[in-house]
Amino acid sequence: MKCLGSQAGFLVYSRLWAPVRFFCKLKRWKEPFRDSYEYSRLLQRYGGTKGLQVIHAQIITGGYGQNPFLAAKLVSQYAERGELSMGDARKVFDCVCERDILLWNVVIQGYAKSGPFGEALNMYDQMRTRGILTNRYTFPFVLKACAASGVGNKGRVIHGHVVKVGLELDLFVENALVAFYAKCKEIKISHRVFDEIQDKDLVSWNSMIAGYMQNGCANETLIILHQLLQDDTVGMPDHATLVSALPACAQAASIRDGIWIHSYIIKTGMKVDAALGSGLVAVYAHCGCLDTARELFDRLPERNIVVWNVMIRCYGMHGHAHEAIDMFSRMVETGVKPDGISFVSVLSACSHVGLIDEAWKLFYKMGDYGVGKNDEHYACMVDLLGRAGYLDEAVKFIENMPVEAGKDAYGALLGACRIHSNIELGEEVAEKLFVLDPDNAGRYIILAKMYEDAGRWEDAARLRKVIRVKTIKKPLGYSAIALDNVVHTFGVEDESHPMTSQIFDTLERLEKMVVQDKAVV
Template sequence: MVLLLKTKMHGLFGRCAELLVSRRKWDTLGSFPFLFAARICTGHHCRDSYDYTYLLEQCKSKKSVKKVHAQIVIGGYEQNPFVAAKLVGKYVEYDSNMEVASKVFDSLLDRDVFVWNMVIQGYANLGPFEEALDLYHQMRLSGLSANRYTYPFVLKACGAMKDGNKGQLVHGHVVKLGLDSDLFVANALIASYAKCKDVVISRKVFDNILEKDIISWNSMISGYTVNGHVDEALMLFPAMLQGHTTCLPDHATLVSTLPACVQASAIHVGFWIHSYVIKSGMEVESALGSGLISMYANCGRVSIAREVFVRIKDKNAVAWSAMIRCYGMHGYADEALQMYSQLLESGIHPDEVIFLCLLSACSHAGMVAKGWEIFKEMDDYGIQKNDNHYACMVDLLGRAGFLDQAVEFIESMPVQPGKDVYGALLGACRIHNNIELAEEAAKKLLILDPDNAGRYVILAKMYEDAGRWEDAARVRTAVRENKVRKLTGCSSIEVNCIHHTFGVDDMSHPLTDQIFITLERLDRIMEEEIVIV
């Protein structure tokens, strides 16, 4: 009878504690009568902080964390900084927000740097990111000094907010504490500045690191690639291989470098990466495989891209969309549609990117009926259409010569047409030489995309083709008066896996003198050959 009573009471107190935790009634949980009764119900067995941290380590869900949390409260260890830090970490790991974790933190009377770091890390991962910065400043005001583990979380929040000014402020604190030479902190600085689009300072931090590790190289290469500095990324990659043999490329290195190869069509670097993957026995999963497919697609190697796709284990939607895009951009619309059928058979739910690739494939192949079918099928899968999908449909109709239908489609759009939609219409007018409709599209584009010189150029060329020289001159004058800058054309060459880009009268290359001397010699040789002939 006594044993049964104890069991029932233990279950009752455990349930009460869980309810109180879920309702966040923190002030009532530490009362002596409650604690005394709970300990009687557990058979006088008192756990210590090590027991509770061990139990938290075993938790694999938020529900199990809450159960242990209730036991921690019953045991009177909710004020233990070590247990509280572990508890915060577990809520961060298994919760979608910081609400409960922040309640645990706010209830602490004594906080050490470890528990501050845990809650700052949580906000840096889950957001709102501003809270991570606010807590960092509160910690400093409390008299605690941040350490080498604090700053990577704070800098991560700065990068997520893309706030370079706050990042520089934190960087100043790092220098004052003498932590700028710490590899852990320096790597975080590289990533933070890169996310804030300041690759110049990011590179300065990188160059000041004496003993770089693989994370240093990966962060800098990724920073260059994400910010469009593909030439710098492709120059840094071989520098890593040649000068630091101890830092061998890992999966993250290759995934970061491949997008640069795609943008620059750097086939030789891409070949080296693929060879390295094969020789090292690295598993080709979706992220790496998708990068290789996109690289081979941009270089016109469709058959090799297909071989890579076949070897990918656990293909996801990204891998399928990369292969569908590869087929579509090279005119293999039937193969792209066949891939789509195989995707559906595999049980993968198509996303908006896959439908965009399919519509693009239909557009380039002139498959209007199939394009309409694919466009309507998006509703069946609950895919939200965006401006790119509508622009693809306008391009599909316009390329096929159905300009009137394209105009009707634009007028029936449930959202306001964007610059890509009218850009597609203007391009179709150029193909079919419809000046009147081109003028209407151009008027819209001058409002939606006034700084795009390409729109002016298309209209001016249409006027010139029609012999309307005054109108062409008027458009080109508008470009000058509005100070619209055209993108500078350039040529590129790849030498020893290094990608070199040259613009008109470009004097920026370090070997400019030798290059122009060589060109002059080639000109003389060609003139001599012409004279001989």
Template sequence: MLIRCARPYHIHPMLKRCVSAAPRRDSYYYSRLLQSHSDPDPLAQIHAQITISGLAHNPFLASKLVSRYAGLGPRGVGDARKVFDRAPQRDVLLWNVMIRGCANSGPHAEAVAIFARMRRGSVTANCYTYPFVLKACAALDDERFGKSVHANVVRIGIDRNIFVGNALVAFYAKGSEVEMARKVFDEMCVKDLVTWNSMIAGYAQNDHASEAVELLHGMLQNDLVYEPDRVTLVAVLPAFSALAAAQEGLWAHSYAVKRGIEMDANLGSGFISLYANCGCLDTARQVFDRIPKPNLVVYNTMIQAYGNHGHASEALEVFDEMLQRGVAPDDICFVCVLSACSHAGLVDKGFEIFEMMENYGVEKGQVHFACMVDLLGRAGQLGRGLELIRNMPFKPEKDVWGALLGACRINNNIELAEEAANRLFLLDPDNAGRYAALAKMYEDVGRWEDAARVRKAMRDRGVKKPLGCSMVEVDAEVHAFGVEDESHPMAGVIFDVLEQLQRVAEEEEVALMV
């Protein structure tokens, strides 16, 4: 009788060595084995050994398995969930590890659902549970559930815990509720560097640049706070960029060099944007050239910097370099390049790049068609731009009609401007700039009644144009002034000086007339 042996199960070489050297296979042994392997194949083999050895129901090992599977990213979350669901005993550590895995890798809704299931059971959540849940709520933009979590931590008295407080600041900041984030920040008895970084980032990401810079200054003056790190600089650089705060930017750059902070992609793109907004393109390019491994974000930032300053040839050179290095462009990259072509009037090159999008699997969206309409309008080819709109594969929205309105203003085509404006009044009714643009075109050709009609419609609908604002930097402090603004503490002195300057100007004008 011929007996065929089954094909032996292949054991990973590294795992085989560990198994042969292990004198005792208990939970501690498998815990160390899991700690030293993170690849999917050996992880699955270790899992099989744990099951065969009868230790699959050990809560500690289950937590380790869930953590390692979840660490693989989205592909491992399913296996992590299977281990979690099969565990007969789930302590708070196991619940936390499962919630953390879903909060970090997704699906984020699962993290919230598992937390809700945990609350219905006998295990009580702790101060490590809530930060993961709040992170999932922020990713889902679930304001209602996030606020209910906040209410729960207040009720059980752990809202002042530093981990929970940091998570609350980040949750509200990501949801654009910066006032609530600041309230939580101010009420925290103990703050660490993460707390300050989260609040600074929240201000910078929600267009509160001045408040972000002011908070950074407060942080630097606080002896109890750790020194700024890479995260601090990455968080505050967008605020420096928005304010074109060159002096603060130079401080940040010097600080990074002095502390030996590597100029990686995240930090480098922030400095490129800052220097470009301050008009220092050469310095921005120097930063770009010193980044060892520029990624797509870095290339996009450099292309946008050149494009905004009308240096289309340099923007295209960076774009070509990016393609040669094998970095695939995304939809944002094409917007930056098309915008650069638009500002330079490079119609043929713009269409070449526009058609190139299909080669990289990037879908043409509203903003890309808007760039092309703007490109044709600036080049005086308004009819071609209108034809492009009519042949769009989907219905044109406000970005496209807004680009057409701008093109009509450049080419003094009031009839087509009226059509574009009427569309915009329906698609973007609260944008005061649309009304103002059409009214200005009427005024330029002396159609005062039509201009008055547009401005009246604007008032009747309650649409208000944002007040202008000017900023000046004095002794490293940025001062902002709005129209008829008397909020500045030195407003009286400022107005007195302005009146004196006006009298001097009038006297000079009279002297010239004589």
């Protein structure tokens, strides 16, 4: 080992061996600590699993096994090690005869963070059955477990408990309710709870911003962000705010907001970690600034799999398949192991420009990295073959898949049938999709357009009638314009805007002006 300078070497030596000496000291102890306070300090200082077990043994032999405060500390320490250690945490909890609210909250929190989430709800029910009074710290953990378990009805019942015990105006609980309803896809209820919060803090705003983004509402996310910036009672955005807002900027292609966030990060000296870095790269790439995205990517000090995947997807999205493949290779060379998203991104890039040989090589390499193939990967290969005109090969590929083909694979094949005007195969594929994806109007419309292209108007009308009878709604396209930091959206024959009459009046005047100008010419 290379010799270090005397003082620096001593410091490094001390730091390396301090935990070992400490553990050995623990092993030699024969007399217990004087009181629980010293045990508590020791639990906070020492984080190793073996050291925790030794301290746990000392607590028991020292006669403090029934101390609920120390038990809560032990449960918290075990819970921080993840789901595998929750069994040890539960044993500590079960051994205590007189459990206070702190101990109950800590074990519920452990299950809510690490799982199994259903056990957090079971503990909450036991707590209420035994008459233990809940407090403001109980409900956020339970609501988090409800959202993670996908049991929205249970969460609504717990919301009722919140009101019953008089905590519906507690900020800590209200923020948890905002996050809970958003994660359960009840974004309108989430916003209603948010509006009822009297003194919103930054967590309140962050919960609402993240909630809208989790529900795919990019424009609403940016609206809430602008409202936050106009609120003088709350501090400026933090890391959590920007991590949630950047994907909205990318999805809405709002380069203005993206540049503002980037400038804000630089001005405040905020560290650009992988989460912020991937968000910024995605914003510039989605807004067409691919060179800027790449320059930012190259300057990032921290690049994890998420950052690499974003850059690969960006190249593929802009039709630069060779660059996407090169980026994939660089990622592997740096020691970052690709995941399923990496392969979907690079296979999709190959598909869009017809790099068949390269795509097959990558497809067969997936097993080398321990990445399992799912419907998205198979759909990429079907799309690759279909776009290139190899429809028969695409059909054979689907038939030989080790798993049953899903809507993504058949959807890719139907799209290829439209490109190459193969109505017979398109009809067969569409019939399968009508079963696999019955509420997707796009499937019906693709086949209807194929009929129209072939002049089969009656068949096209029949399909469009099916859409009306089944009340299958197609997502409508819309135009959006930002005015005074507010995004206004307009759809076809849309009269929902509060200024509809003024807008149509203006359009009529503009139309008359155009007609007059043409007459003069």
